[in-house]
Amino acid sequence: MTFEGAPQERTGQEWIERYQGALMNTFGTPQRVLVRGEGPYVWDVDGNRYLDLLGGIAVNALGHAHPAVLDAVTTQLSTLGHVSNFFTSTPQIELAEKLLELIGADGRVFFTSSGTEATEAAFKATRRSGRTTIVVAEGSFHGRTMGALALTSKEAYRAPFEPLPGDVRWVPYGDTAALEAAVDDTVAAVLLEPIQGEAGVIVPPDDYLPAARRITTEHGALLWIDEVQTGIGRTGDWFAHQPSGVTPDLVTVAKGLGGGIPIGAFIALGDAGTLLQPGNHGTTFGGNPVATAASRAVLNTIEKDGLLANASVVGDLIRSGLDDHPLVVETTGRGLLIGVVLTHPVSADIQQAALDAGLIINNPTPDRLRLAPPLILTTDQADGAVKTLRTLLDEAEASTAS
Structure with a gap:
């Protein structure tokens, strides 16, 4: 056609x-x-x-x-395209407030330009807990930058770049007993996808995330849920962890958040919202007015159109x-x-x-x-x-x- x-x-x-002559393979x-x-x-x-x-x-x-995204981007770009993070903009504030509303908990938001950047921000925040060990599931995918790659299990991705940062313990996905055995009082965080996407859309048992919440709470560790692929309505809920009734400490999101415009977010709930303080992290394009305006349009449309x-x-x-x-x-x-x-x-x-x-x-x-x-x-x-x-x-x- x-x-x-x-x-x-x-x-x-x-x-x-022409592509093969100009772009990296x-x-x-x-x-x-x-x-x-x-x-x-x-x-x-x-x-x-x-x-x-x-x-x-x-x-x-x-x-x-989509007309809603086109209108939001065009209107915002004709008004205010970019500012440094010495300043803020109304779309940035409104989007942060909306994300906290949708996730249903008090917290703070840090905007990024992608999912892997959101992972990096969250990874740094876990270090502020005073601990360094991260427990991660086999089959996981959390990004390709060095920090995110350290938390991604696929050997073919990791091997060419080792040694990677971080003190990581691997556990089988969906196995509560293995998780219980791996988490102790030295663990900073447990990082899980509510549904593993890159592994082939693997859904854990219904009691897995509640068990992870219980285990992390018992040991004073953070529960970090990666919603980069599963969030923003993808699974029929705003966030795929919500049907479990669990409230995590850290949530990372991107992909569908901008409807095609690059944006990600690291959401820290409760006391975890204070882990990163001035000087601990930064970004040039995170929270850009155009990207956050596009994201507000995406969220509004998902709500309005059911x-x-x-x-x-x-x-x-x-x-x-x-x-x-x-x-x-x-x-x-x-x-x-x-x-x-x-x-x-x-x-x-x-x-x-x-x-x-x-x-x-x-x-x-x-x-x-x-x-x-x-x-x-x-x-x-x-x-x-x-x-x-x-x-x-x-x-x-x-x-x-x-």
């Missing part, structure tokens, strides 16, 4: 060749050269349309070119539509963070076939697919996507049987 005004002077392959060869987005759809330079079921990896909460409920309804539709396929062991996740566990390690083939069929999905592990579409995805769009995915699963099953 083509759209009016699509660039025709160079093909996607020609642009890829940190991401490998790009799958497509994208030029436009609208709602849950994107188009490439060759005029092909795709239903974006990955949302920039859980970033584009409102899809592409997108928390939509995420739950549409997510359930997708899971139920795929759950009974013979190649599917189970579907996991909540809301519009969806994992599809396969009987065979064919996720890369299915991901590529989906792209060729006009669907953008992800294969985080050889036997798992991940979907994180915009919260605006409709039931009709989800129905169409499920039909296409079932066809691709049929083809993959036939291929594995032959």
